Amino acid sequence: xxxxxxxxxxxxxxxxxxxxxxxxxxxxxxxxxxxxxxxxxxxxxxxxxxxxxxxxxxxxxxxxxxxxxxxxxxxxxxxxxxxxxxxxxxxxxxxxxxxxxxxxxxxxxxxxxxxxxxxxxxxxxxxxxxxxxxxxxxxxxxxxxxxxxxxxxxxxxxxxxxxxxxxxxxxxxxxxxxxxxxxxxxxxxxxxxxxxxxxxxxxxxxxxxxxxxxxxxxxxxxxxxxxxxxxxxxxxxxxxxxxxxxxxxxxxxxxxxxxxxxxxxxxxxxxxxxxxxxxxxxxxxxxxxxxxx
Numbered sequence: 157x158x159x160x161x162x163x164x165x166x167x168x169x170x171x172x173x174x175x176x177x178x179x180x181x182x183x184x185x186x187x188x189x190x191x192x193x194x195x196x197x198x199x200x201x202x203x204x205x206x207x208x209x210x211x212x213x214x215x216x217x218x219x220x221x222x223x224x225x226x227x228x229x230x231x232x233x234x235x236x237x238x239x240x241x242x243x244x245x246x247x248x249x250x251x252x253x254x255x256x257x258x259x260x261x262x263x264x265x266x267x268x269x270x271x272x273x274x275x276x277x278x279x280x281x282x283x284x285x286x287x288x289x290x291x292x293x294x295x296x297x298x299x300x301x302x303x304x305x306x307x308x309x310x311x312x313x314x315x316x317x318x319x320x321x322x323x324x325x326x327x328x329x330x331x332x333x334x335x336x337x338x339x340x341x342x343x344x345x346x347x348x349x350x351x352x353x354x355x356x357x358x359x360x361x362x363x364x365x366x367x368x369x370x371x372x373x374x375x376x377x378x379x380x381x382x383x384x385x386x387x388x389x390x391x392x393x394x395x396x397x398x399x400x401x402x403x404x405x406x407x408x409x410x411x412x413x414x415x416x417x418x419x420x421x422x423x424x425x426x427x428x429x430x431x432x433x434x435x436x437x438x439x440x441x442x443x444x445x446x447x448x449x
Contacts, residue, residue, distance in 0.1 A: 157180050157181055157182060158181050158182070158215040158216050158305070159181070159182045159184070159213065159214045159215045159216075160173075160176055160181050160182065160183050160184070160214060160215065160216045160217070160218060160305070161183075161184045161185075161186070161204070161207075161210035161211045161214040161216070161217045161218070162176070162183055162184070162185050162186070162196075162201065162210075162218050162220070163185075163186050163187075163207055163210065163217065163218070163219045163220070163221065163230055163236070164186075164187060164219055164220035164221045164222075164250070165185050165186070165187040165189075165192040165193060165195070165196040165201070165220075166187065166189070166192055166220070167280050167283075168220055168249075168276070168279075168280060168283045169187070169192075169220035169249075170192060170195055170196050170199070170283075171280070171283040171284040172218075172220065172249070172276075172283050172288070172309045173185055173196060173199070173201050173218075174196070174199035174200070174201070175283075175286045175308055175309050176305070176308050176309065177199060177200040177201060178286075178308075179308035181305075181308070182202075183196075183200065183201040183202060184201070184202045184203075184204045184209075184210040184214065185197075185201040185202065185203055185204065185210065186203075186204050186205075186206065186207055186209075186210045206234075206235065207230060207234045207235040207236060207239070208234075208235035208238065208239040211235060211236050211239040211240050211244070212239045212240075213241070214240070214244060215243075215244065215245065216244065216245045216246075216247065216305055217236055217240060217244055217245070217246050217247065218247045218248075218249060218305075219231075219236070219246075219247070219248045219249065219250055220249045220250055221248075221250045221252075222250070223250075223252060223401075224250075224252035224253050224255075224256035224257075225256075226250070227248055227250050227252050227256060227257075227260060228256055228259070228260055231246070231248075231260050231263065231264065232260065232263060237263065237264060237267055237269070240269065242267075242268045242269065244269060245269075245270050245271075245298070245301050245302060245305075246264055246269050246270065246271035246272070247271070247272055247274050247302050247305065247306070248260070248271070248272070248273050248274065249274050249275060249276055249290075250275065251275045251276075251323070251326050251327070251330075251401070251402060251405070252273075252275075252323060252405070253323065253405050253408060253409070254320045254323045254324050254327070254409060255320075255412070257273040257293070257319065257320045257322070257323045258319050258320035261273060261293075261294065261319035261320065262319070265319075270294075270295070270297065270298035270301055271294060271298060271319075272292050272293060272294030272298050272299055272302045272319075272322065273292070273293045273294065273319065273320060273321075273322040273323050274290045274291065274292045274293075274302065274306060274322050275290075275291055275322050275323055275325075275326035276288040276289065276290055276291075276309075276310065276326075277289040277291070277326065277329060277330075278310070279393040279394040280392075280393050280394070281383075281393055282310070283309070286308065286309055286310065286311070287310065287311045288309055288310035288311070288312075289310060289311070289312040289313075289314070290306045290309075290310050290312070290313045290314065290322075291314055291316050291321075291322040291323075291325035291326050291329070292306070292313060292314065292315050292316060292322045293316050293317060293318060293319050293320050293321035293322035293323060293324070293325075294315075294318065294319055294322070295318070295319075296315070299315045323405075324409070326402070327402055327405045327406045327409060328406070330399065330402040330403070330406070331402070331403065331406040331417070331420050331423075333369070333370065333399075334399050334402070334403050334420075334423045334424075334427065334440070335419050335420065335423045336368050336369070336370040337370040337374070337376065337399075337440060337441055337443060338423055338426060338443060338447070339370075340366075340368070340370045340371050340375070340376060341376050341441075341443055341444035341447045341448075342447055343357065343361070343366065344357065344376065344377050344444065345444065345447050345448050348448075354377045354379060354380060355379055355380055358371070358375060358379075358380035358381075359380075362380075370441070374393075374441055375441075376441040376442070376443070376444040377444065384441065385439035385441055385442070386441060386444075390438045390439040390441060390442035390445075391438075391439065392437060392438060392439040392440075393439055394439060394440055395436060395437055395438065395439065395440065396427060396430050396431050396435050396436055396437075396438050396439070396440045396442060396443065397431055397436035397437065398440070399427055399440035400424070400427040400428060400430075400431050400436075403420065403423055403424040403427055404424060406420055406424075407420060407421060407424055426443065426446065427440070427443065429446065430442070430443050430445075430446050433446070
C-alpha cells in the first residue's frame with residue numbers, strides 16, 4: 157500500500173483517486189472546489205488543507221490539473237517539490253503543453269525526483285471504470301515505478317518515450333479525434349439530407365473503411381451506440397471546451413515545430429465557434445449540431 161497525494165479531484169481526478177482507494181492505497185486529496193473535496197472524502201480520500209500538507213511524507217504525488225500554468229505552479233511554487241521527499245514519485249496526469257511538461261520534469265529531475273508525464277484518454281467513463289489509457293513520458297526507471305500505480309486507474313499504459321512524450325502523444329491523439337468527430341458528424345448530416353437512415357449508415361460504415369472510434373464508440377447521433385452522449389442530449393463525457401483546449405495545444409505545438417496542420421486549424425476554428433456559441437459544457441460530439449445548422 158502506498159501513501160498517495162492526489163492534487164485535483166474534479167470530474168477526472170475524483171474517480172481516478174477513488175480507484176486508487178479501491179486498490180488499497182491511502183489517499184490524501186486537495187482541490188480548490190469544496191464540493192469536489194467533499195465528494196472525494198465520501199470515496200475514502202482524506203482531505204488536506206493544501207498541497208504541502210498532502211505531499212509531506214507521501215510515497216507518490218499525482219496531479220490532474222486544468223492547464224500548464226496550474227501544473228507549473230503546483231510543482232514549482234505551491235509546494236510539491238519543496239514538500240516532497242527525494243524518494244517521492246511524481247506523476248502528472250494533466251493534459252498540458254509539451255514545453256511546460258518538459259520544463260517541470262527537468263526541474264524535478266534536477267532536484268533528484270523521478271517524474272513522468274502521464275496524460276489520459278478515455279473520459280469520465282474511463283476514469284470511473286478504471287479503463288483509461290495512459291500515455292507516459294519519462295525515464296525508463298520512473299516509468300517502471302509509475303506503471304503499477306497507473307494500472308489501478310487504467311487498462312492500457314504505454315511508455316511513449318522521454319519527458320514530454322506523453323503529452324506529445326496525447327495532443328496528437330486528440331488532434332485526430334477532433335478532426336474525426338467533425339468528419340463523422342458531416343457524414344451523418346449528409347446522410348440525413350440524402351434520405352439515408354442513420355442506423356443503416358452506422359451498420360455499413362462501422363464495418364467498412366469509414367470505421368473509427370468517433371463512429372463506433374461515440375457516434376454523434378442518437379440510436380446506433382446507446383452509450384454515446386448523443387443519447388443523453390450531449391451531456392458531456394468530454395466537453396467541447398476541453399476538445400478546444402487540446403486542439404489549441406496541438407496548434408501551438410505545430411507553430412513551434414513548423415508542422416502544417418490544415419485540418420487541425422479548421423477543426424480548431426469550428427470548435428472555437430461552437431464554444432463561443434455557448435456550448436462549452438456540451439460533449440464535443442455535439443459539434444454535429446453546428447454542422448447540421
